[in-house]
Amino acid sequence: MSKTKPAPLPPDTLIGGYRIVRLLAAGGFGLVYLALDAQGREVAIKEYLPAALATRAPGELLPQVAPEKQALYRLGLRSFFEEGRALAQIAHPAVVGVLNFFRENDTVYMVMDYLQGASLQDFIVTARGRQRKKILREATIRSLFDEVLRGLRIVHQHKMLHLDIKPANIFITDDNRAVLIDFGAAREVLNTEGTFVRPMYTPGFAAPEMYRRTGGAGLGPWTDIYAIGACIYSCMQGYPPHDAPQRQEKDRLVTALARLRGLYSNELIDVVEWCMALDPLSRPQSVFALQRELAREAAAEPEPTPSGWWERLRARLGLAQAQAPDAASHQSQRSSFLEPP
Template identity: 80%
Template sequence: MSKVKPAPLPPDTTIGGYRIIRKVAAGGFGLVYLALDSEGQQVAVKEYLPSSLATRAPGELLPQVQSEKLSLYRLGLKSFFEEGRSLAQISHPSVVSVLNFFRENETVYMVMNYLEGAALQDFIVTARDQKKSKVFRESTIRSLFDEILRGLRIVHQHKMLHLDIKPANIFITDDNRSVLIDFGAAREVLSKEGNFIRPMYTPGFAAPEMYRRDASMGPWTDIYAIGACIYACMQGYPPNEAPQRLEKDRITTSLARLRGVYSDNLIEVVEWCMSLDPLSRPQSVFALQKELSREGERRYTKLTVTEKVRMQFDSMVSETKKTVMGGATAPAAGKPK
């Protein structure tokens, strides 16, 4: 039986001077509401309420936390509060604006600008479903990530890491701004300290070091995720998750299929960002920006016939393996008709 998720705050609840209108999003880590401030302006209010540690009954304000989970709950709470404090000091069009943060109802709330638009993830799915050779034009990818990297550079200058960059956390506003949302520092603290069955990071976008408790993280960790996001914009799908890549890495082969569609430079940038060894990646956002802005070197190398045949063969072998494995497990999936 699946665990019951904490109930959202009821509409018209007032917290910290903000009136809740409705819940707009919920994740494993908390809830986001549309609310109105004292002047009637729309704001987004994010509530710390990790479903793995806390519950809340419908109509209630206070979360219920079991005594054995309390220390972990408070650890995440502290990290969430510190994240709000740090983000409130950052003012950049490509980073979500934190207007206020406060403690109430034995939890913490972060008040942000309410953004209208859609996540990059939605655009990728829509573009992919149109089945064109390019999911996004190269010029679109470069300008989009130029904006995001400007914001990320400021974040890193404030000694912060995002730690959960993915297409669902890059928001494209109705006035065509790209904004980084939903930072993951508190999530990272809990995933390192807690013994959770399900990881709190996003497979495909999380760097290999995020899977190890003893690994050091830095700007290169966010840069891996940026590379994975560009990959998703090119392919229409996320890359294989890091543990799979450590066993058998297919990134180079997958990107080679895009030769002639995207420039050699862009393909090389993605490979560089997604190096499994953190030291082999760009060590700063500035180094990546410099490389991504080299538009004058856009060579397009087309695949030779031999390479195309070899890739087709590899693809057929891979599909055959999937079919054989799928066939082996099929009887357990359900009753035959």
């Protein structure tokens, strides 16, 4: 792994007709910038730049990749480009919009809608700090994941998997849309093909099959559905579940869910247990199957879904008109969130 993280592009850099404004976030797989298009509209640009494979000095445009890492770097680059191409074909309010994607500076850039709001993780962390028995109301959870599943179903219909669904990658916009962001298919290619790239899955949300380095074999819609179950669990518990290897040694999920009975309906708790089955064949095999079960339960659910539920939740949690968190605040909340009790 590179000892020095690649430096971001400086403000005012021009790439592909877009002007970089500032860095929004940095991760192990790439960098995300706020930028302006030719008409002055704000967009988000994601740059493929895996820190384990490439370096870049401050002020430089081109990444530096060691000869022995070139093949894997190119493999990830192609996968990232194809991911952008596939996402650009999806037009759904619950899936981040890809406006453009292009090659430049020996890498690939994905131009996306710039979203303003806060991640589901931000809501959970803030709600958890209020120290109430319920983290999020059941009606809120059901409404949220109804939206998310509608988007995920379209993704799967396009023969794609997200592979990194977690509260940090479910964004609640200021106009009250739940949007899936930061797809992880290209990361998974590097994870399964590489010999020196550390695993890029998120503990607690990654299904057991993602821990097997089998070149993607065994992954399917059920893999994303495991992560959906883990996200619902986090909305109820305030923390992520234990990771899959821990559960395979000693599974405490049923015990943890039992403590939530009485706070949330048995039906919703049973759905989480179903989604998070360690055996992929024991989970819902499609988003449609999960939607059908949640819809059946919702019909019998006495608690109504309020109109403007995200505005009310924002007001209660002090997140009104929150901006997307910067990289530093996002990282601090991420590390505290990813520690189950």
